[in-house]
Amino acid sequence: MDKKPRSLRTLITVVVTLVTLGVLIWGMFFTADYLVLNPKGPVGQSEKELIIITTLLCCVVIVPVLILTAVIVWRYRDKPNRKAAYSPNWHDSKVLETVWWGVPIIIIIALAVVTARYTYALEPSKPIDAEQKPVTVQVVSLDWKWLFLYPDENIATVNTLTIPEGVPVRFEITADAPMNSFWIPQLGGQIYAMSGMSMTLYLKADEVGTYFGTGANFSGEHFAQMRFDVNAVSQADYDSWVQKVKGNTGSTITEASYADLAKPGVMGETEYSSFPEGLYSKIAYKYVVDGENADSEDSTDGTKQEGMGSSLPGFSSGQVTSGLSASQPVQ
Amino acid sequence: MLDSIKDFASWFFVTGDPLIYGADVSIVLATIAIFAVLTYFKKWGWLWRNWLTTVDHKKIGIMYILAALLMLFRGGVDAIMMRTQIALPGIKFLEPEHYNQVFTTHGTIMILFMAMPLMFGLFNIIIPLQIGARDVAYPFLNSVSFWLFFVGAMLFNLSFVIGGSPDAGWTSYPPLSELMHNPGVGENFYIWGIQISGIGSLATGINFIVTLIKMRAPGMTLMKMPMFSWSVFATCIIIILAFPILTVTLALLFLDRFAGGHFFTLDMGGNPMMYINLFWMWGHPEVYIVVLPAFGIYSEVVATFSRKSIFGYKSMVFAMLVISIVSFFTWLHHFFTMGSGADINAFFAITTMIIAIPTGVKIFNWLFTMYRGRIRFELPMMWTIAFIPCFVVGGMTGVMLAVAPADFQFHNSYFLIAHFHQVLIGGVVFGYFAGLYYWWPKMFGFKLNHKLGVWAFWFWNIGFYVCFMPQYSLGLMGMTRRISEYTWDTGWAPLNFISTIGALMMGIGFLFQVAQILYSTFKHKKVGNDPWDGRTLEWTTASPAPEYNFAITPHVHAVDDWWATKERRAKGIADDPLPPIEPIHMPKNSIIPPIMGLAWFVAGFGFVFDWWWFYIPGMLGVAICMIARSFSYDTDYYIPVDEVKRTEEAIRGSV
Ligand code: HEM
Ligand SMILES: [Cu+2]
Ligand SMILES: [Cu+2]
Numbered sequence: 001m002d003k004k005p006r007s008l009r010t011l012i013t014v015v016v017t018l019v020t021l022g023v024l025i026w027g028m029f030f031t032a033d034y035l036v037l038n039p040k041g042p043v044g045q046s047e048k049e050l051i052i053i054t055t056l057l058c059c060v061v062i063v064p065v066l067i068l069t070a071v072i073v074w075r076y077r078d079k080p081n082r083k084a085a086y087s088p089n090w091h092d093s094k095v096l097e098t099v100w101w102g103v104p105i106i107i108i109i110a111l112a113v114v115t116a117r118y119t120y121a122l123e124p125s126k127p128i129d130a131e132q133k134p135v136t137v138q139v140v141s142l143d144w145k146w147l148f149l150y151p152d153e154n155i156a157t158v159n160t161l162t163i164p165e166g167v168p169v170r171f172e173i174t175a176d177a178p179m180n181s182f183w184i185p186q187l188g189g190q191i192y193a194m195s196g197m198s199m200t201l202y203l204k205a206d207e208v209g210t211y212f213g214t215g216a217n218f219s220g221e222h223f224a225q226m227r228f229d230v231n232a233v234s235q236a237d238y239d240s241w242v243q244k245v246k247g248n249t250g251s252t253i254t255e256a257s258y259a260d261l262a263k264p265g266v267m268g269e270t271e272y273s274s275f276p277e278g279l280y281s282k283i284a285y286k287y288v289v290d291g292e293n294a295d296s297e298d299s300t301d302g303t304k305q306e307g308m309g310s311s312l313p314g315f316s317s318g319q320v321t322s323g324l325s326a327s328q329p330v331q
Numbered sequence: 332m333l334d335s336i337k338d339f340a341s342w343f344f345v346t347g348d349p350l351i352y353g354a355d356v357s358i359v360l361a362t363i364a365i366f367a368v369l370t371y372f373k374k375w376g377w378l379w380r381n382w383l384t385t386v387d388h389k390k391i392g393i394m395y396i397l398a399a400l401l402m403l404f405r406g407g408v409d410a411i412m413m414r415t416q417i418a419l420p421g422i423k424f425l426e427p428e429h430y431n432q433v434f435t436t437h438g439t440i441m442i443l444f445m446a447m448p449l450m451f452g453l454f455n456i457i458i459p460l461q462i463g464a465r466d467v468a469y470p471f472l473n474s475v476s477f478w479l480f481f482v483g484a485m486l487f488n489l490s491f492v493i494g495g496s497p498d499a500g501w502t503s504y505p506p507l508s509e510l511m512h513n514p515g516v517g518e519n520f521y522i523w524g525i526q527i528s529g530i531g532s533l534a535t536g537i538n539f540i541v542t543l544i545k546m547r548a549p550g551m552t553l554m555k556m557p558m559f560s561w562s563v564f565a566t567c568i569i570i571i572l573a574f575p576i577l578t579v580t581l582a583l584l585f586l587d588r589f590a591g592g593h594f595f596t597l598d599m600g601g602n603p604m605m606y607i608n609l610f611w612m613w614g615h616p617e618v619y620i621v622v623l624p625a626f627g628i629y630s631e632v633v634a635t636f637s638r639k640s641i642f643g644y645k646s647m648v649f650a651m652l653v654i655s656i657v658s659f660f661t662w663l664h665h666f667f668t669m670g671s672g673a674d675i676n677a678f679f680a681i682t683t684m685i686i687a688i689p690t691g692v693k694i695f696n697w698l699f700t701m702y703r704g705r706i707r708f709e710l711p712m713m714w715t716i717a718f719i720p721c722f723v724v725g726g727m728t729g730v731m732l733a734v735a736p737a738d739f740q741f742h743n744s745y746f747l748i749a750h751f752h753q754v755l756i757g758g759v760v761f762g763y764f765a766g767l768y769y770w771w772p773k774m775f776g777f778k779l780n781h782k783l784g785v786w787a788f789w790f791w792n793i794g795f796y797v798c799f800m801p802q803y804s805l806g807l808m809g810m811t812r813r814i815s816e817y818t819w820d821t822g823w824a825p826l827n828f829i830s831t832i833g834a835l836m837m838g839i840g841f842l843f844q845v846a847q848i849l850y851s852t853f854k855h856k857k858v859g860n861d862p863w864d865g866r867t868l869e870w871t872t873a874s875p876a877p878e879y880n881f882a883i884t885p886h887v888h889a890v891d892d893w894w895a896t897k898e899r900r901a902k903g904i905a906d907d908p909l910p911p912i913e914p915i916h917m918p919k920n921s922i923i924p925p926i927m928g929l930a931w932f933v934a935g936f937g938f939v940f941d942w943w944w945f946y947i948p949g950m951l952g953v954a955i956c957m958i959a960r961s962f963s964y965d966t967d968y969y970i971p972v973d974e975v976k977r978t979e980e981a982i983r984g985s986v
Contacts, residue, residue: 016793020793020796020797023797023829024796024797024800024801024829026825027801027804027825027826027829028800028801028804028826031822031825031826032804032807032808032822032826033808033822034804034807034808035807035808035809036740036741036806036807036808036809037807044740046736047736047737047739047740050734050736050737051731051734051737051740054730054731054734054737055727055731058727058730058731059727061691062723062724062726062727065694065695065698065723066720066723068698069698069716069719069720069723072698072701072702073701073706073716076637076701076702076703076704076705076706077705077706077708078705078706078707084703085703086638086703086704086705087639087703088638088639088640088704089639089640090639090640090703091639091640091641091642091643091644091700092642092643092644093642093643093699096695096699097643097646097692100691100692100695100696101646101688101692104687104688104691104692105688108684108685108687108688111684111730111734112680112681112684114734115677115680115681115684115733115734115735115736116677116680116681118734118735118736118737119673119676119677119680119735119736120673120677121736122736122739123672123673124670124739125670177512178504178506178507178512179504179506179507179603181668181742181743183743183809183811185740185809188739188740189668189736189737189738189739189740189742190668190739190740190742190743191668191670191739192666192668192669192670194603194604194669195506195597195603196597199670212809212821214809214811215811216742216743216744216811217743218431218499218500218507218743218812218813219507220431220507220512221427221428221431221498222427223427223431223813223814224427224814224815224816224817287597287598
């Protein structure tokens with residue numbers, strides 16, 4: 001290869017670089033549908049804002065660093081009769097060191113303030129300000145399907161979720177299978193679905209449309225099948241949808257058919273005209289050990305919440321409702 | 332009778348997949364080939380005496396590195412299999428079940444059986460040389476550590492053909508990893524493979540911290556230690572504090588599976604979230620364990636190839652120690668989405684961001700080491716220069732992930748996959764490659780071929796960006812990690828396809844490296860003590876170093892002591908007169924470590940299958956080895972002065 005003339009080598013390099021960059025840019029900018037950057041609800045909207053703010057803040061540091069790297073590497077490369085200075089023993093400078101401890105510290109303080117603000121604002125269990133009363137949907141992650149229960153309407157669906165547009169939705173989330181995570185990127189961020197406890201997540205769709213929903217935490221063999229469509233429809237359409245499902249009395253969930261549903265397997269979209277009362281809390285609190293009780297605290301939305309009584313993060317949470325004690329009324 | 336043997340065999344051996352049969356055949360063929368070659372050339376005795384029973388840190392280091400490169404190959408094949416499966420929708424290359432096993436083994440192998448041993452290999456070869464010592468503090472323990480790592484890795488890899496691979500992810504979260512959802516033996520392989528090698532890692536951590544504290548050459552105060560040694564010091568602190576957490580966590584998980592425990596089960600008061608916390612209390616520090624030594628390597632390489640002292644020595648040291656401590660207070664950023672509440676999420680978001688500060692400072696210090704230097708683009712320096720932009724961008728996406736509410740949108744998506752590969756490949760792997768190229772002449776007495784290395788470099792680097800940049804986009808498009816299939820309507824196909832091309836390019840880069848090593852082994856020029864014009868003590872002794880490292884223990888006066896000596900010589904100032912050579916005290920080889928390794932293997936295998944007739948003899952073997960060691964008194968010897976002189980002359984003659 002060293003026989004090739006210099007210009008040919010340069011040509012090859014340039015062509016390879018351009019093709020690579022071209023393909024990357026084409027792929028990343030012309031084929032991509034960036035769900036996270038194209039939110040359709042207030043939660044996703046704030047999260048997008050936050051992503052943009054933090055990206056810009058980071059860029060304040062990294063763009064100069066990248067430029068500096070290129071300049072230094074180019075300017076101080078070793079070559080015959082180069083003019084750049086060479087000072088082999090210069091290895092200390094209080095001023096410079098102060099600058100580059102100081103600048104990152106300032107940027108991180110700024111980031112920390114922004115992050116803390118948004119962390120409180122976007123706490124998933126915090127209700128969304130709106131005139132309408134929120135609709136409640138109870139979400140159960142099963143092996144390998146999503147069960148959605150509508151307690152107010154007493155209907156249920158599998159692998160398809162219909163919600164009214166413009167109305168906050170209060171998701172109560174649990175699992176009857178290994179841990180998963182409930183994620184609708186265009187409406188807002190995810191939260192884990194865990195057996196033996198219930199999580200709360202408020203989301204709202206501002207526009208009528210069909211959105212992509214998915215399980216985000218690996219839960220076994222057919223985890224990849226745990227996708228669902230979210231249909232955000234007008235209030236009128238929502239009401240008539242509910243009536244339609246209710247009317248189709250051929251398919252209901254009973255205690256026995258739930259047991260079948262919970263068995264490992266995959267299935268398509270299904271709708272059920274009714275389900276047994278209290279099914280959700282039965283599932284969420286099925287691992288309760290009688291007589292145990294844990295400390296309780298009030299959560300942000302005023303409902304009674306209990307922790308497992310441990311002080312490790314993740315357990316004594318602001319929002320986890322643990323089966324250990326909350327289940328007493330169920331049993 | 333025949334039927335029951337058949338039944339047993341089809342349960343014991345993994346069957347039904349042509350890929351696996353292929354692997355079976357190649358394993359058997361490779362084993363036969365190795366045996367045949369060793370027997371034909373009558374090399375069994377040589378192998379046993381010179382390598383398997385050695386306590387020489389340099390040889391142990393080489394064995395670590397060989398094993399790690401082998402594991403890099405296995406992990407890389409796993410990676411390419413996965414990328415093939417998800418290159419486009421509808422590819423039927425791996426069944427979901429198989430895909431799940433492959434990402435589990437890929438992750439586990441890359442972190443625990445590739446990055447860790449490659450790192451330990453470099454520790455072993457360089458640390459004693461760099462601080463002017465004759466060996467590590469506990470050479471016997473060092474050999475035990477190696478064998479524990481090795482049998483742990485082999486046990487884990489065995490699951491591919493016997494019993495079935497683990498498939499709950501390298502994090503192995505319960506309840507998915509509990510008996511309730513995972514009754515097979517795969518998870519047991521995961522537990523015991525890591526458990527056995529983990530004990531070795533802990534022992535290595537202790538060994539090297541003692542070595543660094545007690546065995547530095549006279550005159551080398553802590554603040555005159557080379558940067559790589561400092562990075563190992565910081566890493567060992569983390570190893571010693573973090574690995575016990577892993578050991579306990581896995582032990583509890585094992586009790587759940589083996590003895591009906593309820594630490595992490597759903598029922599009977601168990602709590603899976605406890606495991607998740609414990610795992611990451613080790614897991615986050617673990618990523619700093621593997622990256623800090625890479626930082627140390629970059630510091631050495633940058634100084635050497637810019638012909639300048641490292642900029643801001645003190646703040647480099649301070650930064651590493653800060654990192655090693657703060658890394659213990661960030662673990663929750665791996666599960667902001669578990670609903671811990673705003674207070675806790677905010678706390679861990681901020682601690683995570685704090686780590687970016689010392690890391691950023693280190694970048695500036697490397698840049699200003701190059702500033703006003705004379706940069707030579709040798710292979711180690713090329714990898715170092717490639718590291719800087721890669722790690723800066725990976726670090727930035729890390730900070731973005733640390734923003735808790737934003738992480739609700741990034742978590743478990745390909746954005747995360749892209750981030751951690753960028754810091755693990757761009758930070759850790761590039762660093763260890765730089766270290767390998769840099770110290771290769773010290774290990775073997777010759778440099779690796781430059782031209783093949785340049786090809787490998789470009790394939791790896793272009794491949795890297797082609798593979799992982801699209802994955803950031805895929806994450807923002809809603810693609811989650813650990814999925815083995817998707818459909819056309821998602822729109823993920825083009826970027827996935829591009830990403831797979833990038834992975835193949837990295838694969839080609841690796842093949843170039845294999846070619847480079849083979850070619851250079853057969854065709855090379857011998858180099859002298861100091862082929863790169865280095866700065867630290869390892870460059871004062873022969874390449875490869877004699878078994879005793881230094882005929883005369885060096886006296887250290889400055890941070891870059893060897894560089895200072897060379898400068899003095901250039902000015903015509905004579906070296907200090909050398910003291911006379913004295914007999915050298917050395918540790919004797921021992922057959923106990925490989926035997927103890929074997930005993931652990933038998934025990935681990937027994938625990939995996941719950942066969943007491945395996946694990947009881949295995950554990951007994953381990954105990955007997957320990958007792959035998961405590962009663963062996965013939966563990967050291969002296970190399971007489973004559974022999975040292977003869978060796979030194981031979982070395983000088985040959986260069
Ligand atoms: C050589 C290029 C590499 C490629 C192409 C590659 C590719 C992949 C792929 C496709 C996945 C699975 C993604 C998924 O389905 O969730 C993965 C996961 C992973 N990789 Fe790599 N990888 C590479 C190198 C590495 C290295 C060097 C390390 C560590 C030092 C590493 C650590 C991991 C880990 C920890 C996981 C997560 C496994 C899990 O989900 O349990 N990879 N990689
Ligand atoms: Cu939980
Ligand atoms: Cu971490």
